[in-house]
Amino acid sequence: MKKIDLIYTRLRTEERMILEALRKRDCAVELHQDADLVLPLDAGRWSGGNVVLMRSMSLTRSRYLAAILEVKGARVVNSSRAITTCGDKILTTLALAAQGIPMPWSFVGFEEEACLAEIERRGYPVVTKPAVGSWGRMVARIDGRSAAEGLLQMRFDMGSAQDHVALVQQYIDKPGYDLRVYVLGRAAGGIRRRSEHWVTNTARGAVPERYEVPESHAKLAERAAAAVGADIAAVDLLETRGGEILVNEVNHCVEFARSIESTRIPLPELIADYAAGVHP
Amino acid sequence: MQLQKQMEAKDVAGINGCPTCAFEITGDGYMEGEVVTCEGCSAELEVVGLKPLRFAEAPEVEEDWGE
Numbered sequence: 001m002k003k004i005d006l007i008y009t010r011l012r013t014e015e016r017m018i019l020e021a022l023r024k025r026d027c028a029v030e031l032h033q034d035a036d037l038v039l040p041l042d043a044g045r046w047s048g049g050n051v052v053l054m055r056s057m058s059l060t061r062s063r064y065l066a067a068i069l070e071v072k073g074a075r076v077v078n079s080s081r082a083i084t085t086c087g088d089k090i091l092t093t094l095a096l097a098a099q100g101i102p103m104p105w106s107f108v109g110f111e112e113e114a115c116l117a118e119i120e121r122r123g124y125p126v127v128t129k130p131a132v133g134s135w136g137r138m139v140a141r142i143d144g145r146s147a148a149e150g151l152l153q154m155r156f157d158m159g160s161a162q163d164h165v166a167l168v169q170q171y172i173d174k175p176g177y178d179l180r181v182y183v184l185g186r187a188a189g190g191i192r193r194r195s196e197h198w199v200t201n202t203a204r205g206a207v208p209e210r211y212e213v214p215e216s217h218a219k220l221a222e223r224a225a226a227a228v229g230a231d232i233a234a235v236d237l238l239e240t241r242g243g244e245i246l247v248n249e250v251n252h253c254v255e256f257a258r259s260i261e262s263t264r265i266p267l268p269e270l271i272a273d274y275a276a277g278v279h280p
Numbered sequence: 281m282q283l284q285k286q287m288e289a290k291d292v293a294g295i296n297g298c299p300t301c302a303f304e305i306t307g308d309g310y311m312e313g314e315v316v317t318c319e320g321c322s323a324e325l326e327v328v329g330l331k332p333l334r335f336a337e338a339p340e341v342e343e344d345w346g347e
Binding site for chain 2 (some may be wrong): 008009010011012016031033057059060087132134137167203234251253255267
């Protein structure tokens with residue numbers, strides 16, 4: 001019987017479905033709530049199994065736990081490298097750039113006036129996002145100089161030193177949706193997320209529907225997942241009005257509770273198969 | 281006495297009760313750590329005990345949570 005440790009923050013619909021799928025595959029699953037784990041920082045063997053499925057919702061907890069467990073000999077899905085990279089949009093962009101993957105242009109700046117000058121040089125609209133953030137929170141479209149001044153001032157005046165970085169990205173005029181391709185080693189299906197709002201996160205109300213992933217999109221998503229070192233990933237693609245496909249983000253802890261009913265992509269089964277498959 | 285202690289515990293209303301609105305929640309198959317939505321007040325609740333079944337308000341979503 002394969003032993004798999006599943007680390008979670010909350011047992012949401014996703015984790016319950018994955019758990020059920022693992023048990024159907026005769027896996028012995030041990031559940032660990034991330035908040036309960038206290039682990040010594042040494043190379044002593046992890047008392048759990050060889051394979052850890054990381055489903056912690058917390059970036060901080062998941063990346064440290066993955067790093068610790070890797071030192072202790074566990075195979076963590078996703079790895080600490082993948083979590084660290086995907087959890088930071090700047091590091092993600094750099095990993096994708098290093099592999100020549102098409103993306104919207106973007107830049108990073110550390111001071112208000114310098115960022116404003118660069119935005120003015122490139123032209124409006126642009127998008128600004130926190131380097132570390134989720135569910136579309138604090139993502140803003142900047143349509144002109146006044147908005148840029150206000151948002152950049154907030155970015156650099158609020159929070160702590162680690163927040164004082166501006167990630168500015170090209171605004172892509174999407175045709176009312178974006179695309180998401182699930183990769184588990186290989187592309188395994190996708191959804192289209194429709195919204196009248198330019199932010200197309202399902203957490204922000206976008207409506208998911210299934211789409212048949214063309215080979216070119218599948219290959220691009222697989223390249224993106226490989227670039228960040230992710231075993232399992234949801235790769236967000238943007239389609240321009242001209243039909244060009246760009247990679248926007250790569251997500252390491254795939255959420256599907258809002259989409260599985262309409263898309264019928266069996267992600268819990270696929271994730272369970274993948275985790276069971278990496279078992280030595 | 282045991283029940284009284286549970287009811288007095290912070291954020292825990294008592295057996296099968298929503299800590300926010302006291303709506304009685306029944307059923308089986310729950311798992312510790314599972315998050316459910318109260319049908320009475322739509323509060324997000326976490327299962328904190330199984331025998332007896334107990335709920336607490338789910339922890340606030342942290343800034344670094346989510347996809």
